[in-house]
Amino acid sequence: MIFAHITDTHVNKPGQTPLFGIDAGARLRAIFGQLGELGEKPAFVLVTGDLVHDGDADDYRHLRTLLQEEGSKLGVPVHVGLGNHDSRPLFREGYLGEEASEEPYWYSVQEQGLRVVMLCTQVPGSHDGELDDTQLAWLRRELREPAPLGTVIGLHHPVVETPSETMDSHLLKRPERLLEAIEGSDVIGLLSGHIHFHSAGLFGGIPSFAASGAAFGIDPTARRSMRFIDSSAYNLVLVKSGRMICHPAMLPGDQTLLFEYTAEEMHA
Numbered sequence: 001m002i003f004a005h006i007t008d009t010h011v012n013k014p015g016q017t018p019l020f021g022i023d024a025g026a027r028l029r030a031i032f033g034q035l036g037e038l039g040e041k042p043a044f045v046l047v048t049g050d051l052v053h054d055g056d057a058d059d060y061r062h063l064r065t066l067l068q069e070e071g072s073k074l075g076v077p078v079h080v081g082l083g084n085h086d087s088r089p090l091f092r093e094g095y096l097g098e099e100a101s102e103e104p105y106w107y108s109v110q111e112q113g114l115r116v117v118m119l120c121t122q123v124p125g126s127h128d129g130e131l132d133d134t135q136l137a138w139l140r141r142e143l144r145e146p147a148p149l150g151t152v153i154g155l156h157h158p159v160v161e162t163p164s165e166t167m168d169s170h171l172l173k174r175p176e177r178l179l180e181a182i183e184g185s186d187v188i189g190l191l192s193g194h195i196h197f198h199s200a201g202l203f204g205g206i207p208s209f210a211a212s213g214a215a216f217g218i219d220p221t222a223r224r225s226m227r228f229i230d231s232s233a234y235n236l237v238l239v240k241s242g243r244m245i246c247h248p249a250m251l252p253g254d255q256t257l258l259f260e261y262t263a264e265e266m267h268a
């Protein structure tokens with residue numbers, strides 16, 4: 001089975017000043033276009049947060065329409081989760097069409113025998129990522145029974161270290177609590193975003209991959225500053241023989257520097 005892991009779409013509705021002058025919606029549509037060219041249809045698309053960029057309910061309505069259009073063109077379900085640039089109440093109102101509330105958004109769904117668990121690492125009013133006791137207790141209960149092809153977990157904040165001192169402050173806080181909850185379960189891999197560059201490592205022996213951003217990238221070699229790069233990427237994920245294998249995919253782009261926060265600016 002293959003599926004696509006897209007993250008950090010940062011889409012806003014048309015008519016606003018675009019972030020870094022880029023058209024994030026067009027980039028997201030281009031990724032779906034590329035998925036349509038694959039020889040094999042992906043089983044589903046997983047989007048791990050920073051869905052819109054500090055947007056309102058209309059931004060979420062716009063994204064929902066875009067994902068519904070592209071998902072149905074491809075003929076695949078699209079599952080989304082929240083990141084630090086998302087708002088729980090505005091997402092619930094605009095994307096889910098529900099009453100606005102601060103209720104965190106996590107769930108489990110099965111796709112062709114693979115269990116997909118989306119966690120909510122978002123902390124309202126903060127860019128940090130954390131999982132509370134309630135969510136971890138739910139996760140333990142959810143993983144009690146194994147799924148036919150195992151489980152993949154989507155979450156916005158990565159759990160393994162990066163080469164960048166700056167980005168390491170953006171990892172999931174207290175990751176050992178998540179590790180405790182999934183150890184000994186059927187989890188075959190974790191998929192995250194947030195850092196806007198491709199990253200892979202083992203989390204207690206379980207493969208953990210972050211995908212670069214669909215809207216823009218961040219330069220992992222800038223160890224003390226934050227360099228935003230003109231790029232658009234995602235992960236193509238293969239599930240085979242009980243293993244999860246990720247293939248970073250990039251759209252054609254010029255990879256130029258869009259904007260840089262120096263270390264001094266970030267700590268001012």
Ligand SMILES: [Fe+2]
Nearest residue numbers: 008050194213
């Ligand atoms: Fe992001």
Ligand SMILES: [Fe+2]
Nearest residue numbers: 050083084194
């Ligand atoms: Fe983020």
